[in-house]
Structures are given as structure tokens and as C-alpha cells.
Amino acid sequence: MKKFMLLAALAVALTLPATLPAQDGKTIKIAFDATWPPFEFVNENKEVTGFSVDYMKAAAIEGGYEVQVINAAWDGIFAGLVNKQYDAICSSVTITEERKKTMDFSTPYFTVRQAVITPKDSPVRVFDDLAGKTAGTQIGTTGTFAVDKVKSIISKTYDEVGLAVEDLYIGRIDAVVCDDAVASNFIMENKNYKEKLKIALVMDTPEAEELYGVAVRKGDSATLELINKGIEGVKAKGLDQELNKKWIVAE
């Protein structure tokens, strides 16, 4: 019996660190969906890392608060924010009018455009060439929105953009639409993909420009102010340029 009690106590002790909320008032829990290299992903040491994570840590130093990194699945990441599982999302969230209705956004911290990845021999030159073809995207991303806008493209949504790229490599779909930096990262970093896939186009109209922002709960101005202060500090010191060099693959 004693042994059992000891074991039970041990089991409880093991789960405690995960369940105890951070007591420090200045700690901001930020959720990342770590499947979006090079912005947020899990490295060999099982740490969530990438451009956004480094950016948020730098911003925390500038803004004078602590950051707790939380890894959350994209599908449901906004629900977790509303349910107060964390206070902010910094997961390459593009600021859109639709999203502004349900949450507040910080100052933009990065600019991307939608890129289309295809096999090397694909004839796709402009976005409308995808008509009648199957395009894969990560569920609920701006890539999905872009694909859904053109009714004749058959849309397929994946839990992770990596799975979409793998399916493109296997040959079940004709294209993957995602943010340009992510697209080039996938193609540059992976030998198999590099041989067979290419970035067919990047949407370069001015309205195709997308801004990443940190999302917080609607009306949570205290958190928003801290994060904005941090981001502005990072920009003022030019740290964002350094992070760019470190993480974003040069084309």
C-alpha cells in the first residue's frame, strides 16, 4: 500500500509542472503551432524554435515581460485563445478583416505573400492556371482562403503544411499554396523536395501582401500593449533584421 501511495504521489508530482499556471503577472503565454518552418517549428532538441519564437523572446526583453512558449495545433488555436489556455498567438497569423472581428492584433512584425509550390515540370505560371487542379493548403490559413476564392480550384486542407508538401511530392495533388518564406524553406532545406519541386509563382500584387501580427483576446489591451512595446523595441534596435538573416532562407 505504501509503495502504491508513493507511486501515486510520484505520478501527481510528475504532472504538476504542466498543470500549475504561471503565477508571475508579467508572464505572457504565447501559443505557436510548431509546424510552420522557418517561423515556428520543433528542432532536434524538441524545442519550439524559429523566427517567431526568437522574435517574441527578443520582444519580451524589450518590453520587460516573460514569455511562456506553448505548442498548440493550428486547427483550434483560436479557440484556445478564447478559452484562455494562453494569452496570445504568435503563429504566423496574417491580419485579416475577418480575424479582426474575433481578436485584436499587435503591430505587424513580418510581411509575406502567398507562394505556389508545384512539381518542376508543372505548366502553372499564374495563380489562375490552377483552375481545375487540386491545391493543398494547411487548414484555415490564408493559403486556404486564396484557393477558396477561385471556385474552380479543388481545395484540399491538411492539418500541417508539411503533410501537404509531402502529398505533393508523392503526386496526389498538383500544388501547395502557403506563405513564401515557408515555401522556400521547405524546398531549400529538403533534398528530396529540392530535386522535384519548385516555387512556381509568388503572388506579387500589392493587395496580396500579408502582414503577420500577434493575436490577443478581444479587449485584452494590457497584453497587447506589452507585446506592442516589445515589438517596437525590437524594430528600433534593428534586431528583426538579424533574425531575418538567421532564419529566413535567402532566395
Next chain:
Amino acid sequence: MIQPYKKRKIDQALARQEAPPPEKPVTIDIADGPAIPRPSDPGLYSAWKFVMIATPLIMIYLTTYDQIGGFIVRHLPEFFWRGNFLEDWALTERNAYRAFFFFMPDGFQVTFQVTLFSIPVAVFLGVITGLCRISRRRPINLAASIYVEVVRGIPLLVQLFYLYYALGRLITIPPLGSAVLAISFCYGAYMGEVVRSGIEAIDRGQREAALSLGFTPFQAMFYVILPQAVRTILPPVGNECIALLKDSTLVSVLAIADIMRRAREFATISYDYFEAYTMVALVYLFLTLLLSKLVSKMEGRMGSYERR
């Protein structure tokens, strides 16, 4: 010379030893499956009725709560006039439940396809596996047993990923095909065990009698034993079919647009998580209850000469 009293005791003990175990009706029930409403279980039977009526009512209420009566009365003349009642209905002010209801239908179709194609393949695989598992030929028995062991030891989710993404680099199977293949491959093993225990539950005398009447072992199996085994096998197989329908939600990880995938897409676009998943839960509840009633009906028909 044994005294009469003692002799009687010994006789009794011997009789006890030799007596066949008391006949028990063979029912193979699995705990995790959804309950099949049998008339012999009044609690479950009325629960089934209750939920079966409540589920569609809740769905109808949720999709129309903002306009029960009002809309229908307002637009009834147009319905008779143009017949596009549903179109008007979808266009009126936003109700997330209703919006999801109109977003979902093609997902419903996919779920239906996956389940409908998987069940016959799984049953076929199950019967073959079950027969092989009782075979006296070592290689056949071993092959079937390995299949069962391997498949039952790997979670369906892992099997789906494996078939779709891992094996995808070697052979490319279209999404629906790999979903059906993975599910039926998995459930074939489960059903194989059900079939095996169903056949083993049939008295050996049946087979011996058939053989002594000049049946070949093959004929004995297919004309005498299997038809009787079907009665015991059917309920658990029905249970497996319902579990299969529920597990078909897992194919949404393969980017197959089933009901669950559609709900997730809907929720990530509109942020109406509560509404989307509530509707999905209700739809699946309705489907499984419908299926469980179907199984219980079939069961009743099969066992018509059995006294209850």
C-alpha cells in the same frame, strides 16, 4: 466392497466431472462498441427511442431557432411559387448551425462512401481471416494469426498515416482508396476474431454429424456450421460496423473531406467551434443510432426461431 453411501458420493463426483458445462447462450459482446437496442434490455430500448427523437429535434431547433415559424410562414408562398425554399433559407441572416448544415453535405457523402465501401471489404477479410485462424494447416493459420496480431497492435491512426504518407512514396493510392483500404484492413482483423470465436462456439457434434452424412469438410463448414455461426457473429459484427463508422472520422487526417474535416474547416474559417462540433456530434449520434437499430432488426430476423 464400497459402502453404498460412499459409492453414491463417488458416483456423484464422477458425474460432476463428466457432466458437460451447463449450456449458456453464446453472446459475444464487446464493451467499447455502441449499444444495440435489444427488446430484452428495456432501459436501453427506451433510451434509444428517446435519443433518436431528441437528436433530430435538437438539430432542427438549432438550425432554425432564430426564425421558427416566422420564416416558414413568410416564405411559404415563394416556396410554392419558385420551389427554391432552401436557397432563400440559406441566404437569410447568419445562424452558424445552419451555415454549417449547408457547408457539410459533401462531407456527409464522403463519410458515407468510406463507411459503405469499407464494411463489405472488412467483412470479407474478416470471414477469410476467421476461417484461416481455425485452419489446422500451420502456414495458413500462422499467416492469419500474424495479420491479426500486427493489425490489432497498431492504432488505426498510425495505420492511416503509414499507408498514406509512409507507403505513399512507394505506391500512390488515391485518398479515398487508402482510407477504405486502411479501415477495412484494420477492421478485417477485428472481425476475423469475431468470426473465429463464433465458429468455435458451434458444437463439434454439428461438424461430426455433417461429416458422417458424407459432407466434405468444405461443405460442412459452408452449409452446416457457418449458417449457424452467423447468428452469434452478427451482433458483434454489427457493433464493429458501427465502431467503423465512428472511426471513419480518423480519415480526416488524410485531408479527406469527411464530415469531421468539413467541421474543422468550417470552424477554422468562421471561428464557430462550438456550433460546428455540436452539429457534428449530433450528426454522428444520429447515424450510429440508426445503424444500431438496423443491426438489432437484422439480429431479430436471424434469430426468429430462438426463444427469448
